[in-house]
Amino acid sequence: MSTEALPLLIAGAGIGGLAFAIRCRQHGIAVRLLEGRDAPTTDGAGIQLGPNATRILQDLSVAEALAPHVCTPDAIIVGLGATGRVLQRLPLSDWIRERHDAPYWVMHRADLHSALLDTLRTDHNTHPEFGWRVATAEPRASGVSATSEDGDIAAGCGLIAADGLWSHLRKRIVRADHPIPYSGKAAARTVIARDAAPEQMAGNHVGVWFSPHGHLVHYPVQAGRAVAVVAVTPREASTRGWGEEQSAAAMARDLGRIAPALDTAFARTAHWRMWSLFDPEPFPRVHDARICLLGDAAHPVLPFLAQGGGLAIEDAVVLADQIAQRGTALKDLEAAFAAYASARAARWARVQATSRRNGQIYQLGGPMALARDLTLQAIGGRKVMAGYDWLYGWRNAGLTPARP
Numbered sequence: 001m002s003t004e005a006l007p008l009l010i011a012g013a014g015i016g017g018l019a020f021a022i023r024c025r026q027h028g029i030a031v032r033l034l035e036g037r038d039a040p041t042t043d044g045a046g047i048q049l050g051p052n053a054t055r056i057l058q059d060l061s062v063a064e065a066l067a068p069h070v071c072t073p074d075a076i077i078v079g080l081g082a083t084g085r086v087l088q089r090l091p092l093s094d095w096i097r098e099r100h101d102a103p104y105w106v107m108h109r110a111d112l113h114s115a116l117l118d119t120l121r122t123d124h125n126t127h128p129e130f131g132w133r134v135a136t137a138e139p140r141a142s143g144v145s146a147t148s149e150d151g152d153i154a155a156g157c158g159l160i161a162a163d164g165l166w167s168h169l170r171k172r173i174v175r176a177d178h179p180i181p182y183s184g185k186a187a188a189r190t191v192i193a194r195d196a197a198p199e200q201m202a203g204n205h206v207g208v209w210f211s212p213h214g215h216l217v218h219y220p221v222q223a224g225r226a227v228a229v230v231a232v233t234p235r236e237a238s239t240r241g242w243g244e245e246q247s248a249a250a251m252a253r254d255l256g257r258i259a260p261a262l263d264t265a266f267a268r269t270a271h272w273r274m275w276s277l278f279d280p281e282p283f284p285r286v287h288d289a290r291i292c293l294l295g296d297a298a299h300p301v302l303p304f305l306a307q308g309g310g311l312a313i314e315d316a317v318v319l320a321d322q323i324a325q326r327g328t329a330l331k332d333l334e335a336a337f338a339a340y341a342s343a344r345a346a347r348w349a350r351v352q353a354t355s356r357r358n359g360q361i362y363q364l365g366g367p368m369a370l371a372r373d374l375t376l377q378a379i380g381g382r383k384v385m386a387g388y389d390w391l392y393g394w395r396n397a398g399l400t401p402a403r404p
């Protein structure tokens with residue numbers, strides 16, 4: 001069988017896998033989307049997407065379905081958790097939309113997943129296969145063969161591993177002993193009703209509260225009906241996985257230390273889940289001849305720039321466009337993987353380095369914290385945001401797919 005008659009296999013229907021599947025279908029490339037979970041994710045947390053990512057959601061025709069569920073915050077308000085003093089107001093809303101031709105959106109993750117899934121199903125008649133956890137992938141003369149944990153087999157011309165931070169398939173590409181070091185920090189997340197949020201957290205803005213004991217981020221989701229809250233604190237021990245439960249009492253104590261100036265009584269009753277944060281150096285390779293990594297599988301990033309999902313969406317269009325340009329015959333696919341890896345490497349590294357630096361800056365104490373606060377006030381909000389033009393102004397230089 002010629003490889004071009006076989007679909008492209010995608011392992012993982014997270015943000016990256018879904019966006020990649022949509023872009024492939026826009027190009028007319030056949031895919032099989034294999035997802036290990038039994039049902040779509042309903043993870044109860046928020047996500048911020050800058051213009052670099054929302055511009056792509058427009059191109060993927062996802063933005064229209066998503067728009068009723070998002071918020072377009074006015075600004076990022078940065079302050080000190082200890083006193084409640086606002087240090088700076090970084091403009092979003094019209095300012096960033098006009099600058100980068102696309103909005104800055106905040107939303108519930110379940111709403112983003114639903115919009116991606118609905119677009120794939122409705123516009124492209126393509127349905128993820130849930131409960132299909134890829135256990136192994138082996139090269140074949142015709143491409144690649146994936147086997148599920150239940151023993152099912154899927155044949156494809158190639159395989160895109162979009163299977164997240166703890167990618168099982170990465171072991172085929174990157175040496176198993178490549179370290180994924182723990183950062184020493186963990187993020188606890190919750191979503192609360194807007195009525196339950198303290199006044200400083202209930203507005204139409206992203207709030208970032210600095211403290212040497214950790215930092216607190218919040219923003220409205222579900223069209224303003226709820227507020228997503230993330231508290232990042234130093235932790236000695238790490239855990240892997242989908243977010244362990246965290247006791248409300250422990251979180252109330254943490255928030256009381258990070259932001260004593262805010263009324264954080266909600267923490268006592270909220271349902272918190274905790275993610276340990278990992279900080280690997282770039283992987284030496286992200287593909288071989290038949291398998292290519294995408295999203296967190298290729299480049300886990302710390303969340304202090306709110307860009308892991310955005311990068312996965314960018315990856316999706318760059319890789320799909322390269323494949324569309326070259327074709328899915330074996331040598332063409334490998335050339336597409338190589339072009340994608342070289343187009344993306346510098347951006348992945350820059351986002352990770354900036355994110356790492358932000359995480360340090362947010363939690364400074366003593367004279368260094370004072371220097372940070374003075375600098376932030378002296379520079380001014382617009383100038384701070386203009387310094388991120390490289391991030392939010394990113395554009396996909398690839399193909400424009402024919403509209404179905």
Ligand SMILES: Cc1cc2nc3c(=O)[nH]c(=O)nc-3n(C[C@H](O)[C@H](O)[C@H](O)COP(=O)(O)OP(=O)(O)OC[C@H]3O[C@@H](n4cnc5c(N)ncnc54)[C@H](O)[C@@H]3O)c2cc1C
Nearest residue numbers: 012014015016036048134163164187295296306308309310
């Ligand atoms: C605290 C925190 C806050 C964050 N905030 C933001 C933010 O504001 N903005 C932003 O852009 N990013 C943010 N991120 C990062 C973002 O969540 C990730 O970068 C993004 O989810 C990566 O998408 P992905 O598709 O690569 O992986 P995932 O979303 O992890 O999806 C992987 C999928 O693969 C499936 N899977 C796994 N193994 C297999 C297998 N063997 N076979 C089949 N399927 C499999 C999983 O079930 C899952 O559905 C944050 C992360 C954290 C931890």
